[in-house]
Amino acid sequence: MAKLTIVEAVRDALYVEMGRDEKIIVLGEDVGVDGGVFRATDGLQKKYGDRRVIDTPLAESGIVGTSIGMAIQGLKPVCEIQFDGFTYPAFDQLFSHAARIRNRTRGKITCPLVLRFPYGGGIRALEHHNESPESYFVHTAGLKVVIPSNPYDTKGLLIAAIRDPDPVIFMEPKRIYRAIRDEVPEGAYTVEIGKANVLREGTDLTLISWGAMVREAQKAADAAAAQGVRAEVIDVRTLNPCDWDTILSSVQKTGRAIIVHEAPHTLGFGAEIAARIQEKLLLYLKAPVIRVTGYDTPFPYFKLEDAYLPNPERIGRAIEQVMKF
């Protein structure tokens, strides 16, 4: 088994799957000769040729719109948008078409494609390179939304996304692209879309998170443990479909829930989780459900990004709050 980073796991998943299925086409800006600005597609064009690993013009709606055309013709496009903030020009194609073609034709024509992009802040990048737009995608019926937090899940979830019969938005936490190195099995394996992962068991409260924020939640759980507070940590992994059973049974057990995400507070996916918890578990709750999130501001330029992003200290204060309630 090789030790891989998240970005290497992305590349490995593409490499392995493209070898298995010649219908898979990788396309996007700079994905070919250059191997992607983060090197997520490095070496793929050399191996599979420029008819399957395609450098496109700079046009995000064009990348997604042509991917839709390819998907309805039986190919499996895995398209890359270079950064989170550049997915916005492609929203119309995703929301009006990719998400709806199956429903619009009552299942006669389907649009199985994968859209991958690096997301989130914390890398001292320019404006438009730090966004966490997952809520838009979760709010759109017909899309699946997957966000891994470690190399093993990245490879398994990306392969599952490629094999999925529906369009999948695959968001890669670029802040931790190279921060973790894990054992990743060679060859193909899948991690099921729709299953959360309990990373750490605890009885006092449940920390619920995804993507790069999972590490922050784990650090906060470590600090709490030193104070004798046992936090359960859940990596949601797939926001749609969401594994409510795992989340709700944990909160039923602990009676306290904190949701951590870097997307803005209002109508972030944490709001949906909090609403679900109160609908299903009101009488089990020992404290209000708390959200530790980005603020309702544009993502700040990088001198202020540390002030914006949730961190173990902020999560620690929320833990104190729910324990003292």
Place this chain on the structure above:
Amino acid sequence: MQKIVGKFSVKYVQIVDEKGNVDKKLEPKLSPQQLRDLYKWMVLERTFDNTALSLQREGRIGTYAQSLGEEAVHVGATFATRDSDWIFTDYREHASYLMRGVPVNNLLMHWGGSEDGMALPEKSNIMPVCIPVGTQTLHGVGAALAMKIKNQKTATLTFVGDASTSTGDFNEGLNFAGAFVTPSVIVIRNNHWAISVPRTCHDATWGGCQTRAETLAQKAIGYGFEGIQVDGNDVLAVYTVVKQAMDRARDGKGPTLIECITYRLGPHTTADDPTRYQDPKILKAWLEKEPLKRFQSYLKKKKLWDEKYEAAVQAECKRIVDQGVAEAEKHKPKPTDMFDYVYKSLTPNLKEQRDEWQS
């Protein structure tokens, strides 16, 4: 130093003029049966259109987009495809669906407010109605790119309106088509109107129009391939130019943009009132040039049309449309279908909502 680094021109094609006279050099070699088929499809589209309009007025279907006056574009272009080619429309190309074997019933279910109408028959190789105009350009080009990657000897035909040429997706589509030399033909149905905004600018210093470009066909030149303008009320010209372009596309010679000049003789949709913005004199002038009458005079000169033939065609088209109306009016969509086709299998959320709906 300065020099001219590019010089471009745009060809215009008309084969049958407004009086039914034919340009013998350009006349396509179609059999009497094929010529009559072209005519029949145009009559069928008009019969469908008139019926759908009445149904809307009586509240039996929803808002409807008429094809009145634009039949030669839909029929001529679709007739130029092979069944294995794929067609991408916006929402006015009723004839394209009918010609691809989609029953009248399906079209009326669609306009009558049910997704079931766009559950199109297998192998009809036409995409469902696409309302966000211009977006389908990318689907047509992407599908053509897939055909090229798979080494298929097929091509795509995409219809857009004149206003779609202002959208980003139309221009991105043309750029992809030019860059990848895709087997795609894009037909602009220039009917002169985008609801109330005219195609042409009438003020030398201000907008209030779609584009100041002299032709829409020339937009292809900016993306490195040919754009041709065609008399869109001349079904033989549309057929001939689209046929050549489709053959070229299948032969690996790349995309073509074809601007068909026609006129929207009806409103944008049944929700629109063109008397608010349209000069009735211009409408009257275009009525004289409408495509069915013109093709009739051509067929008459060939002794392929007389009053008796007309009555037979009208009766056949009426029978087909009436049967479709009867079937469509029996249709009742199944409420749980709104949950069942969002994904291949129900997500936990949808399962819960579906159960709640049923309880």
